[in-house]
Amino acid sequence: MRVEQPSAAAPLVVAHGLCKRYGEQWVVDGVDLEVRQGEFFGLLGPNGAGKTTILRMLLGLTPPDGGELQVLGEPIPARAREARTRIGVVPQFDSLDPDFTVRENLVTYASYFGLRGKDLAPRIAELLALANLEGREDTPIAALSGGMKRRLTLVRALVNEPRLVVLDEPTTGLDPQARHHIWQRLRELRDTGTTLIMTTHYMEEAERLCDRLAIIDAGRVLASASPRTLIQAHIEPHVIELLDAPGRAAGEVLAARGAGVRAYRAGDLLLLYTATPGALLGELDAAGHRYLHRPANLEDVFLKLTGHELRD
Amino acid sequence: MIALPRPSFRSLAVWQRNLRVWRKMLLPSILGHFGEPLLYLLAFGYGFGRLVGDLGELSYVAFLASGIICSSALFTASFEAMYSAFTRMANQQTWNAMLNAPLVVDDIVLGEVLWAATKGLMSAMAILLVATAMGLVADWRALWALPVVALSGFTFAACAMVVTAFARNYDFFLYYFTLILTPMLLTGGVFFPREQFPEWLQGLTYVLPLPHAVDLIRPLLTGGSLHQPWLNLAVVVGYGLAGLISATALIRRRMIC
Numbered sequence: 001m002r003v004e005q006p007s008a009a010a011p012l013v014v015a016h017g018l019c020k021r022y023g024e025q026w027v028v029d030g031v032d033l034e035v036r037q038g039e040f041f042g043l044l045g046p047n048g049a050g051k052t053t054i055l056r057m058l059l060g061l062t063p064p065d066g067g068e069l070q071v072l073g074e075p076i077p078a079r080a081r082e083a084r085t086r087i088g089v090v091p092q093f094d095s096l097d098p099d100f101t102v103r104e105n106l107v108t109y110a111s112y113f114g115l116r117g118k119d120l121a122p123r124i125a126e127l128l129a130l131a132n133l134e135g136r137e138d139t140p141i142a143a144l145s146g147g148m149k150r151r152l153t154l155v156r157a158l159v160n161e162p163r164l165v166v167l168d169e170p171t172t173g174l175d176p177q178a179r180h181h182i183w184q185r186l187r188e189l190r191d192t193g194t195t196l197i198m199t200t201h202y203m204e205e206a207e208r209l210c211d212r213l214a215i216i217d218a219g220r221v222l223a224s225a226s227p228r229t230l231i232q233a234h235i236e237p238h239v240i241e242l243l244d245a246p247g248r249a250a251g252e253v254l255a256a257r258g259a260g261v262r263a264y265r266a267g268d269l270l271l272l273y274t275a276t277p278g279a280l281l282g283e284l285d286a287a288g289h290r291y292l293h294r295p296a297n298l299e300d301v302f303l304k305l306t307g308h309e310l311r312d
Numbered sequence: 313m314i315a316l317p318r319p320s321f322r323s324l325a326v327w328q329r330n331l332r333v334w335r336k337m338l339l340p341s342i343l344g345h346f347g348e349p350l351l352y353l354l355a356f357g358y359g360f361g362r363l364v365g366d367l368g369e370l371s372y373v374a375f376l377a378s379g380i381i382c383s384s385a386l387f388t389a390s391f392e393a394m395y396s397a398f399t400r401m402a403n404q405q406t407w408n409a410m411l412n413a414p415l416v417v418d419d420i421v422l423g424e425v426l427w428a429a430t431k432g433l434m435s436a437m438a439i440l441l442v443a444t445a446m447g448l449v450a451d452w453r454a455l456w457a458l459p460v461v462a463l464s465g466f467t468f469a470a471c472a473m474v475v476t477a478f479a480r481n482y483d484f485f486l487y488y489f490t491l492i493l494t495p496m497l498l499t500g501g502v503f504f505p506r507e508q509f510p511e512w513l514q515g516l517t518y519v520l521p522l523p524h525a526v527d528l529i530r531p532l533l534t535g536g537s538l539h540q541p542w543l544n545l546a547v548v549v550g551y552g553l554a555g556l557i558s559a560t561a562l563i564r565r566r567m568i569c
Contacts, residue, residue, distance in 0.1 A: 061411055061568055081320075081414045089412035095405035099333040108332065111325045112413035160413075 326423025432465025470555025
């Protein structure tokens with residue numbers, strides 16, 4: 001059994017039995033979470049799993065119907081305002097102020113934290129550089145590209161030098177280049193000791209960025225650990241995807257023989273999971289079937305735990 | 313049981329944010345403040361006033377000027393607290409961004425009401441300037457009208473914010489205009505003395521805040537005497553507090569869910 005490193009500081013987020021009901025539906029149903037200092041924590045799940053509601057609860061914007069919650073040592077929602085002075089938020093939907101330019105957005109947002117005056121100017125310059133928006137200080141928001149808006153939203157969340165940054169699907173709708181830019185910034189933030197909590201329905205994003213993550217479906221945490229631990233604990237290391245009808249038929253036959261092969265049908269795909277792929281691959285090659293051989297990933301974990309795919 | 317608003321000094325950041333936007337559109341904003349009420353004053357005051365003659369010792373145009381100062385505060389503050397605040401709440405996500413910072417709904421509602429009151433005051437001051445230049449203001453006591461105008465603007469804005477709390481789209485505000493604001497304007501003593509109405513209608517409409525604001529502001533501007541200033545103040549303040557408390561509770565329920 002792995003022994004956890006004793007942490008000098010208390011966890012930044014502690015949630016026990018969080019619940020939220022809208023009408024008859026429990027959108028968050030008994031969630032326990034613990035996020036430690038300096039950690040990049042992910043909430044991975046499909047749309048509608050309850051990720052955004054959990055984030056809103058952390059910020060005190062959705063009062064829970066049950067459970068206990070502490071963020072940065074403050075009881076939430078009772079002292080959410082105090083907690084939010086030390087939190088940075090990157091919301092899912094653009095909330096940049098369209099009445100203002102790039103710089104005015106940062107200055108105005110800073111004023112919500114009571115930050116103003118001479119000390120602010122160097123901080124704003126720093127943030128503009130971080131967002132690669134130098135030279136666009138006076139550009140109106142409407143004239144920015146989607147990637148630029150996201151970058152500005154990200155640095156806006158850093159204006160108060162937060163200890164905890166909360167991101168709701170930070171790269172949804174971005175092109176790959178813009179996504180990589182955001183990823184890089186998030187890794188840099190983590191490297192400077194900032195704690196991050198991110199929701200995503202991109203398995204790849206969660207696997208690349210998160211130290212630990214909770215897999216969420218229908219308002220419950222199904223598993224919570226590092227991506228590697230989750231994959232090792234739940235899934236055989238090799239995956240063979242059979243991509244056409246003859247291949248699928250052959251795969252069913254191979255899986256029916258048992259011998260350490262587990263088959264899973266997902267849409268028009270047949271997935272074979274195994275620890276020892278050698279013989280299987282040999283037979284598929286000999287029969288000339290098309291297949292994809294890849295290492296197991298979080299999508300496979302999700303599929304096994306929920307019985308449905310991550311992207312709906 | 314409604315929890316009372318507990319706003320903080322951060323309300324001022326909301327007020328200041330709106331001021332910053334207003335300053336960017338200074339010229340059209342100021343033209344708007346002067347333009348329409350000035351036209352009403354000239355057209356009705358001189359055109360209509362010739363037909364009406366004087367009201368006791370007061371010329372009609374002086375009577376009208378003091379009324380239009382009230383109605384301008386009413387409409388400017390109401391517009392701001394409905395159309396503009398709704399835009400910031402529902403369309404521009406401005407309030408959501410504030411809620412991600414250490415502001416709470418209570419701060420936002422108070423900040424927006426203070427801002428709408430400020431705009432109401434600015435529009436009233438524009439007309440007061442014009443009226444003074446036209447010699448329609450009695451004496452220095454007119455300066456006392458300004459805090460009363462600001463207070464009335466606060467009240468009108470707070471009441472409008474209750475409507476905003478229920479609004480799902482802009483069309484919703486037409487109910488408030490048609491059912492409340494326009495009847496209040498026409499019966500409030502802005503354009504002609506309320507005494508022209510039958511007594512039952514005078515009584516009925518005296519429960520609304522506008523006639524009380526007019527009763528306070530007109531004498532201060534035209535050199536008349538105040539009849540029941542404490543009652544007038546109590547009604548204006550009462551509507552303002554009730555509006556702020558209800559709007560805060562309703563918008564909390566709308567945004568914190």
